[in-house]
Amino acid sequence: MSLVRVQHVSISLDGFGTGEGLSLEAPFGHAGERLHEWMFKTRWGSRMIGRTDGTRGIDDAFLRLFAPGIGAEIMGAGKFGPPGWHENPQWQGWWGRNPPFHTPVYVLTHHPRPSIEMEGGTSFHFIDAPPAEALAAARKAANGQDVRLGGGPGMIRDFIAAGLVDHMHIVVVPILLGRGVRLWDNLEGLENMFEIEAVASPSGVMHMTFSRRGA
Amino acid sequence: MSLVRVQHVSISLDGFGTGEGLSLEAPFGHAGERLHEWMFKTRWGSRMIGRTDGTRGIDDAFLRLFAPGIGAEIMGAGKFGPPGWHENPQWQGWWGRNPPFHTPVYVLTHHPRPSIEMEGGTSFHFIDAPPAEALAAARKAANGQDVRLGGGPGMIRDFIAAGLVDHMHIVVVPILLGRGVRLWDNLEGLENMFEIEAVASPSGVMHMTFSRRGA
Numbered sequence: 058m059s060l061v062r063v064q065h066v067s068i069s070l071d072g073f074g075t076g077e078g079l080s081l082e083a084p085f086g087h088a089g090e091r092l093h094e095w096m097f098k099t100r101w102g103s104r105m106i107g108r109t110d111g112t113r114g115i116d117d118a119f120l121r122l123f124a125p126g127i128g129a130e131i132m133g134a135g136k137f138g139p140p141g142w143h144e145n146p147q148w149q150g151w152w153g154r155n156p157p158f159h160t161p162v163y164v165l166t167h168h169p170r171p172s173i174e175m176e177g178g179t180s181f182h183f184i185d186a187p188p189a190e191a192l193a194a195a196r197k198a199a200n201g202q203d204v205r206l207g208g209g210p211g212m213i214r215d216f217i218a219a220g221l222v223d224h225m226h227i228v229v230v231p232i233l234l235g236r237g238v239r240l241w242d243n244l245e246g247l248e249n250m251f252e253i254e255a256v257a258s259p260s261g262v263m264h265m266t267f268s269r270r271g272a
Numbered sequence: 273m274s275l276v277r278v279q280h281v282s283i284s285l286d287g288f289g290t291g292e293g294l295s296l297e298a299p300f301g302h303a304g305e306r307l308h309e310w311m312f313k314t315r316w317g318s319r320m321i322g323r324t325d326g327t328r329g330i331d332d333a334f335l336r337l338f339a340p341g342i343g344a345e346i347m348g349a350g351k352f353g354p355p356g357w358h359e360n361p362q363w364q365g366w367w368g369r370n371p372p373f374h375t376p377v378y379v380l381t382h383h384p385r386p387s388i389e390m391e392g393g394t395s396f397h398f399i400d401a402p403p404a405e406a407l408a409a410a411r412k413a414a415n416g417q418d419v420r421l422g423g424g425p426g427m428i429r430d431f432i433a434a435g436l437v438d439h440m441h442i443v444v445v446p447i448l449l450g451r452g453v454r455l456w457d458n459l460e461g462l463e464n465m466f467e468i469e470a471v472a473s474p475s476g477v478m479h480m481t482f483s484r485r486g487a
Contacts, residue, residue, distance in 0.1 A: 070480075071456035072287055229444075231468040231480070235460025241286035245450025253446040255472040263470050263478060265285075265446070 059196055060203045063213055063225035064123045066240070067092040067262075070229060073237035074210030081139040084151060088234050095230060095262045096120060115258045119226060128199025130158055131191050133212035134166040137181070143168035150181065158207075161198040163191055165212060188212075188219040210240040217244060225251075225267040274411055275418045278428055278440040279338045281455070282307040282477075285444060288452035289425030296354040299366060303449050310445060310477045311335060330473045334441060343414025345373055346406050348427035349381040352396070358383035365396065373422075376413040378406055380427060403427075403434040425455040432459060440466075440482040 068074045069092065076088030085092065096102030101120040103111035111117065134143070142148040143166060150156060159178040169183040182198075184191055195204045206213050206222065216222050227240070241247075251267040258264060283289045284307065291303030300307065311317030316335040318326035326332065349358070357363045358381060365371055374393040384398040397413075399406055410419045421428050421437065431437050442455070456462075466482040473479060 070462075071454075071459070229470075231463060231470060233456055233459045233462040235458055239286075241448055243450055244286070244448045247285075247448040248446060253476065255444075255446060255476065255478050257470040257472045257478065261468065261470065263472065 059128075059199060059201055060223040061192065061206060061216065061221055062127070062203050062223065063206045063208075063227070065096070065120055065226050065228055066208050066210070066213065067095070067228045067230050068210070068240050069232050069234040069237075071233045071235065072239040072241050073234040074208065074213075074240045075135070076234055076237040079135065079140060084139065086237060088237060091232055091234070092230050095228070095258075095260050098260065112260070114260075115256065115264065116260050116262065119228075119264055122226065123205075124159065126203045127160060127205045128202025129160050129195040130162045130205045130207045131195050131212070131216075132162060132164055132207035133209045134164060135209045135211070136207055137164045137166070143170070146170070149173055149175070152179075155179070161195070162207070163195045163198075165191055188216045188221055192216075192221055210238045214240060214242060214244065217247070220250075222267075223269045225265075227265045227267065229263040229265060231261050231263075274343075274414060274416055275438040276407065276421060276431065276436055277342070277418050278421045278423075278437065278442070279342075280311070280335055280441050280443055281423050281425070281428060282310070282443040282445050283425070283455050284447050284449040284452075286448045286450065287454040287456050288449040289423065289428075289455045290350070291449055291452040294350065294354060299354065301452060303452060306447055306449070307445050310443070310473075310475050313475065327475070329475075330471065330479065331475050331477065334443075334479050337441065338420075339374065341418045342375060342420045343417025344375050344410040345377045345420045345422045346410050346427070346431075347377060347379055347422035348424045349379060350424045350426070351422055352379045352381070358385070361385070364388055364390070367394075370394070376410070377422070378410045378413075380406055403431045403436055407431075407436055425453045429455060429457065429459065432462070435465075437482075438484045440480075442480045442482065444478040444480060446476050446478075 076086030078086040097106050099117040100111040100113050101117050138148050155177040156179040161180050164183050166183050169185050173181045254266045256264050291301030293301040312321050314332040315326040315328050316332050353363050370392040371394040376395050379398050384400050388396045469481045471479050
């Protein structure tokens with residue numbers, strides 16, 4: 058059965074999934090790369106910064122779940138570009154000609170535009186729709202495989218609140234950001250919907266998995 | 273050297289150390305005992321509910337750090353009683369004749385009253401003072417031993433912000449409360465002040481220790 062999955066979304070100890078003041082120069086705002094440094098230290102993540110070394114332990118193992126079994130991604134407008142990207146008809150995302158998705162990607166936006174075919178199997182499709190409707194489109198494109206929710210935190214929260222999420226891997230990074238967008242707002246009682254496991258990595262981050270009960 | 277310590281303060285995954293709507297009937301508000309159930313399952317914590325059984329693993333080990341080396345506690349007004357307790361001259365705390373502190377306890381309140389001697393070595397002293405001044409009084413009473421900050425979350429945050437905390441043991445319980453008082457608000461960059469460790473317990477909670485760098 059096709060699942061809706063969240064893979065390695067990092068949040069701070071105070072719950073922020075992104076910082077404040079996002080811009081072209083600061084894609085994660087004042088948070089910078091503080092939520093992602095743990096990834097760059099892994100073998101899987103080191104390629105993001107042009108390296109091929111790194112750890113092969115628990116952090117790396119979790120990261121390698123990113124692509125397998127995924128047939129499409131849905132992302133929020135705030136992930137696709139800096140505030141105002143929709144006013145730039147040339148904007149094609151942060152990731153260059155060959156983005157790391159390699160599937161259809163549905164970008165939630167109030168400013169739809171024509172689809173874009175990138176290299177490596179990624180295509181961007183722009184859709185102005187509530188979570189269930191966006192999921193129906195992505196699921197069709199996924200052709201029986203799983204749909205990944207790519208974030209940011211606000212769109213993930215919306216999908217959780219709509220009861221559409223089957224599995225999440227959330228990484229709690231032991232830093233305090235103080236401001237930004239929180240993942241967990243207004244989700245009281247989430248533990249009733251999900252089986253939750255936690256494991257601490259020697260790197261200092263905590264991996265948490267949320268598996269929908271009965272899914 | 274006398275340290276300022278926080279022992280086993282529990283917070284939800286979304287950061288709340290207490291719920292909303294505290295009252296005589298609901299000391300933790302809508303949170304009920306959800307933040308503390310993990311404790312009752314331990315041998316040390318089972319006595320709180322009139323039992324003497326329970327686990328003897330990592331959760332129990334951390335809980336047993338509560339009393340050793342402590343010479344005084346400071347607690348916030350919201351821990352000593354329900355909202356409005358200061359209007360009841362008979363109020364002597366939640367804990368009966370023999371409270372579980374067994375040291376002098378300094379209660380931060382804007383409504384000081386005469387000290388109370390309880391059984392078992394506990395005495396309550398009421399003080400209207402900023403963190404540093406309250407700490408000076410408690411430290412003197414502790415007579416060379418450590419001072420425990422008893423909570424709630426608001427008073428702990430104030431002491432952290434004032435740079436007065438040496439060690440914290442915080443327990444992250446995998447539930448979402450959605451509302452209440454957050455421990456971590458406005459503490460961006462705390463990781464620069466503390467060495468942070470995290471370990472997941474088989475019970476599902478996560479133990480985090482914060483040790484002040486250089487302390």
